[in-house]
Amino acid sequence: MDEKYFAKKIEQRWQKKWAESGAFEVEIGGDKPKFYQLEMLPYPSGNLHMGHVRNYSAGDALAWYKRLKGFNVLHPIGWDSFGQPAEDAAVKRGVNPREWTEANITSMQGQLQRLGLSYDWRRQMYAHRPEYYKFDQWFFLKMYEMGLAYKKTTQVNWCSHDQATLSNEQASGGMCWRCGNPVTKKELEQWFLRTTAYTGQLLDDMKLIEDGWPQNVLKRQSDWIGRSEGAYVDFDVMASGEQLFVCPIVDGLTSMVGKDRGRVRVFTTRIDTIYGANSIVLAAEHPLIQANLDNFSSEVAEKIAYIRAENAKPADHEVEIEKDGIDTGLKAINPFSGEELPVWVGNYVMMEYGTGAVMSVPGHDERDYEFAKKFGLTIKRVIVSTESSDSTDLQDAPDSAFSEYGVLVNSGEWSGKTSEGAKREMTAYAATNGFGEGAITYRLRDWGISRQRFWGSPIPIIYCDKCGTVPEKYENLPVRLPENAAITGTGESPLAKVPEFYETTCPKCDSPARRETDTMDTFVDSSWYFFRYTDAGNSEMPFDPAIAKYWTPVDQYIGGDDHAVMHLIYARFWTKVMRDLELVAFDEPFRRLLTQGMVVGETFFDDASGKRAYAVPDDVNVERDAKGRITSAATKDGKQLRHAIERMSKSKGNGVDPDEMVEIYGADAARLFVMFAAPIENELVWNEAGIEGAVRFLQRVWRLVYKWRDVDAGPAAASASSGPARALRRKTHQTIKRVGDSFESLQFNTPVAALMELANVIGDFEITPDAASAEDRLAVREALLSLVLMLTPFAPHTAEELYSVLIDNEDGIVANDARFPEYSAELARPDEIEIAVQVNGKLRGRVMASPDADNAELERLAFADEKVREYTDGKDVVKVVVVPKRLVNIVVKG
RNA sequence: GCCGAGGUGGCGAAAUUGGCAGACGCACUAGACUUAGGAUCUAGCGCCGCGAGGCGUGCAGGUUCGAUUCCUGUCCUCGGCACCA
Numbered sequence: 014m015d016e017k018y019f020a021k022k023i024e025q026r027w028q029k030k031w032a033e034s035g036a037f038e039v040e041i042g043g044d045k046p047k048f049y050q051l052e053m054l055p056y057p058s059g060n061l062h063m064g065h066v067r068n069y070s071a072g073d074a075l076a077w078y079k080r081l082k083g084f085n086v087l088h089p090i091g092w093d094s095f096g097q098p099a100e101d102a103a104v105k106r107g108v109n110p111r112e113w114t115e116a117n118i119t120s121m122q123g124q125l126q127r128l129g130l131s132y133d134w135r136r137q138m139y140a141h142r143p144e145y146y147k148f149d150q151w152f153f154l155k156m157y158e159m160g161l162a163y164k165k166t167t168q169v170n171w172c173s174h175d176q177a178t179l180s181n182e183q184a185s186g187g188m189c190w191r192c193g194n195p196v197t198k199k200e201l202e203q204w205f206l207r208t209t210a211y212t213g214q215l216l217d218d219m220k221l222i223e224d225g226w227p228q229n230v231l232k233r234q235s236d237w238i239g240r241s242e243g244a245y246v247d248f249d250v251m252a253s254g255e256q257l258f259v260c261p262i263v264d265g266l267t268s269m270v271g272k273d274r275g276r277v278r279v280f281t282t283r284i285d286t287i288y289g290a291n292s293i294v295l296a297a298e299h300p301l302i303q304a305n306l307d308n309f310s311s312e313v314a315e316k317i318a319y320i321r322a323e324n325a326k327p328a329d330h331e332v333e334i335e336k337d338g339i340d341t342g343l344k345a346i347n348p349f350s351g352e353e354l355p356v357w358v359g360n361y362v363m364m365e366y367g368t369g370a371v372m373s374v375p376g377h378d379e380r381d382y383e384f385a386k387k388f389g390l391t392i393k394r395v396i397v398s399t400e401s402s403d404s405t406d407l408q409d410a411p412d413s414a415f416s417e418y419g420v421l422v423n424s425g426e427w428s429g430k431t432s433e434g435a436k437r438e439m440t441a442y443a444a445t446n447g448f449g450e451g452a453i454t455y456r457l458r459d460w461g462i463s464r465q466r467f468w469g470s471p472i473p474i475i476y477c478d479k480c481g482t483v484p485e486k487y488e489n490l491p492v493r494l495p496e497n498a499a500i501t502g503t504g505e506s507p508l509a510k511v512p513e514f515y516e517t518t519c520p521k522c523d524s525p526a527r528r529e530t531d532t533m534d535t536f537v538d539s540s541w542y543f544f545r546y547t548d549a550g551n552s553e554m555p556f557d558p559a560i561a562k563y564w565t566p567v568d569q570y571i572g573g574d575d576h577a578v579m580h581l582i583y584a585r586f587w588t589k590v591m592r593d594l595e596l597v598a599f600d601e602p603f604r605r606l607l608t609q610g611m612v613v614g615e616t617f618f619d620d621a622s623g624k625r626a627y628a629v630p631d632d633v634n635v636e637r638d639a640k641g642r643i644t645s646a647a648t649k650d651g652k653q654l655r656h657a658i659e660r661m662s663k664s665k666g667n668g669v670d671p672d673e674m675v676e677i678y679g680a681d682a683a684r685l686f687v688m689f690a691a692p693i694e695n696e697l698v699w700n701e702a703g704i705e706g707a708v709r710f711l712q713r714v715w716r717l718v719y720k721w722r723d724v725d726a727g728p729a730a731a732s733a734s735s736g737p738a739r740a741l742r743r744k745t746h747q748t749i750k751r752v753g754d755s756f757e758s759l760q761f762n763t764p765v766a767a768l769m770e771l772a773n774v775i776g777d778f779e780i781t782p783d784a785a786s787a788e789d790r791l792a793v794r795e796a797l798l799s800l801v802l803m804l805t806p807f808a809p810h811t812a813e814e815l816y817s818v819l820i821d822n823e824d825g826i827v828a829n830d831a832r833f834p835e836y837s838a839e840l841a842r843p844d845e846i847e848i849a850v851q852v853n854g855k856l857r858g859r860v861m862a863s864p865d866a867d868n869a870e871l872e873r874l875a876f877a878d879e880k881v882r883e884y885t886d887g888k889d890v891v892k893v894v895v896v897p898k899r900l901v902n903i904v905v906k907g
Numbered sequence: 908g909c910c911g912a913g914g915u916g917g918c919g920a921a922a923u924u925g926g927c928a929g930a931c932g933c934a935c936u937a938g939a940c941u942u943a944g945g946a947u948c949u950a951g952c953g954c955c956g957c958g959a960g961g962c963g964u965g966c967a968g969g970u971u972c973g974a975u976u977c978c979u980g981u982c983c984u985c986g987g988c989a990c991c992a
Binding site for chain 1: 908910912918920921927931934945946947971973987988991992
């Protein structure tokens with residue numbers, strides 16, 4: 014053993030010991046309570062970035078903490094190894110996606126190992142290997158049987174940059190989740206998973222996890238699910254004059270009521286304003302509109318086609334979309350008032366939400382108001398008023414809609430009622446009279462999972478001329494990806510060009526048939542991978558329910574909040590499906606969720622010479638303002654550079670290579686620093702300056718241990734000592750409390766600070782080892798053992814090494830199954846505490862007092878203080894406020 | 908536009924939830940030890956002031972003996988959503 018701190022040497026030694034002893038390999042059972050610690054699995058891009066280091070360091074710290082607390086901790090890692098980058102690499106460099114992926118995984122496994130993360134490596138899952146994706150397919154077949162997987166032709170989100178389909182969640186904000194480019198629409202036949210079958214549960218079950226999940230993620234999920242309560246109202250629709258008219262029958266949207274009469278259903282949350290409707294407005298894609306295109310004038314038909322085309326274009330949020338529309342000439346009847354209303358097509362009505370049809374009430378809805386104004390339509394009477402006054406004609410006056418609740422006027426028999434009451438009663442009235450009903454709509458849609466991609470799980474479906482769509486048999490799973498396929502990146506399914514793949518026979522009738530050539534969205538893999546870890550080798554089932562029952566649900570999940578409405582919704586949905594399949598017996602997969610902030614870096618671009626980014630500004634001159642923000646940047650030869658703060662990654666060129674950090678400073682220092690630098694949920698602007706401090710701290714602890722290593726405690730003089738020994742023990746126990754509390758509340762920066770304080774106090778302990786009394790020795794030894802044990806979650810190699818030095822044994826913390834130090838409230842209790850003395854709220858003195866001193870005693874001490882007297886003598890004492898154990902505030906006058 | 912979170916030293920941040928603002932660390936300054944130090948140690952480090960002292964948690968008010976913490980208004984920053992009827 015060396016007396017100098019060489020990170021590399023001890024890191025290699027302990028990593029080897031852990032691997033050889035299977036230190037983090039766990040099984041079900043035993044006396045210890047279980048704890049499932051999980052971090053979001055990485056995509057094998059080839060390189061770890063600092064965001065990974067932050068995520069996995071935090072998870073590892075918790076895993077260690079729980080182990081030290083006596084838990085049986087499952088801490089696994091795996092690979093989200095299907096997906097587009099592998100295909101991009103194939104297109105760009107002609108490499109085989111499988112080989113590229115496997116090589117990346119190998120290199121990243123090495124990086125994770127060098128960080129010394131405490132995984133049960135045996136349990137790794139690899140999404141791209143048949144042993145895993147077999148069960149993607151297994152689940153698909155189950156969902157097909159349950160009616161949860163179905164195929165339909167629809168407008169899907171299309172990213173023309175990536176040449177790929179996207180689910181609604183992946184196109185959130187109108188931008189592609191991968192590349193950030195605007196999304197267009199494309200009509201395709203796609204497989205969907207019926208997430209909407211679980212809408213209510215996805216919303217309601219948030220109650221079960223609201224204490225363990227960040228507010229902001231819950232909020233985003235509930236916004237995404239988008240519950241909205243209102244009513245359906247059916248308007249009779251007919252042609253006007255000689256116009257021909259057909260009414261298609263589409264369940265829930267349209268129906269026939271007579272030879273020349275149809276009905277169209279609108280959704281509204283404000284049925285109370287129905288007397289103010291001046292028209293009904295339909296989406297251009299609405300079946301009623303599409304069915305009548307030939308019956309409309311060419312002008313109308315052209316306009317509708319135009320609107321439809323515009324709707325498919327990518328959204329630009331910088332520019333507000335101008336309202337557009339046209340009067341179709343059709344007429345509708347307001348079922349409440351009996352009025353005849355024109356039927357319009359409007360670009361602001363979306364086919365995907367509600368019924369694709371709305372009643373337009375310009376007086377009380379801002380969008381309808383804009384629409385009416387643009388086309389010079391009548392803005393009808395006031396329907397909702399703040400007083401129950403008589404009607405006012407809105408036509409001249411208004412410059413905006415009044416969209417609040419109030420009292421109804423001009424509303425027939427409902428005049429005089431409140432909006433709330435009228436909504437209830439009018440909905441009931443519509444229902445009894447057969448032209449409507451109460452309705453709840455959601456924004457959440459089904460999950461489109463078909464991808465015209467090679468590198469994903471094949472969808473296990475076969476198309477037979479005789480039998481139609483036929484699911485593959487379970488015994489034929491996995492449907493394997495071929496070794497090779499021409500990958501062009503042009504958006505067609507590569508598998509459709511591989512006859513050896515798609516040529517098959519029908520599982521039902523044995524005649525020649527064709528396989529589905531689309532593959533599944535990669536988010537399928539990550540929707541259930543954390544169950545696979547519990548039983549990673551199972552070849553018959555995704556996992557054995559009995560084993561999963563022991564480990565799941567996940568106790569603590571850590572990852573970025575960029576997955577708030579993608580992965581986390583899908584995983585919750587999948588869990589509910591698994592529950593209905595009786596594979597699991599709970600509703601929610603993740604008890605607690607911690608969202609860690611991004612690690613970002615400063616990036617510099619030279620727009621003139623292309624897109625080169627400068628990573629470390631060695632060759633960049635940077636000017637900063639008082640807050641340290643960059644005001645300008647230029648190359649050494651004076652070329653101006655554009656600068657930005659961006660998520661760190663190798664591809665952006667601003668990445669700090671974790672391997673390099675480990676090489677220079679050591680894994681422990683890198684991990685410790687990342688944990689200490691900022692609260693875990695904050696964004697971390699990467700700045701390497703601070704890491705030296707982490708190294709210094711580890712070296713300080715190292716020197717302290719070696720300084721005292723030969724002093725054993727001797728006969729345990731556990732009785733309360735006085736003086737420095739007692740003070741040290743007090744600090745030790747206060748630190749134990751602070752560090753434990755911090756872990757429980759998922760804080761990682763403050764416990765490091767607490768450990769630094771403790772190390773500082775040990776360093777200030779002035780007795781030399783030779784002169785130390787038995788009490789001194791006990792105090793120092795306890796302090797050092799506690800410090801080292803509590804350091805384990807942040808710097809496990811150093812902790813293991815120093816622990817073995819302290820106990821003078823080759824084995825360390827793991828081998829001895831050591832425990833987090835025991836906290837003693839008695840030892841943490843101070844003999845004396847400092848009481849602040851204020852006069853009129855301003856600090857004027859400090860006095861020492863016993864923690865048990867009563868208020869009268871504290872008051873007496875306060876008045877006895879010389880400094881305080883200067884401010885109180887000769888003045889009237891109006892009031893004295895005493896806060897036990899904290900302060901005395903004397904209020905004086907004059 | 909709507910919703911949410913947040914503004915504390917030169918920087919990252921603490922603050923027992925209404926009770927000594929700035930713990931811990933980075934950077935910086937001075938000194939010690941050194942052939943040397945980018946090692947280590949000592950001291951200093953919110954602002955103004957020689958000092959006593961005064962001021963200070965985005966800004967303006969309010970509640971309170973006492974406010975970074977609660978309330979009202981306002982400004983700014985970041986994030987989410989984007990015609991959801």
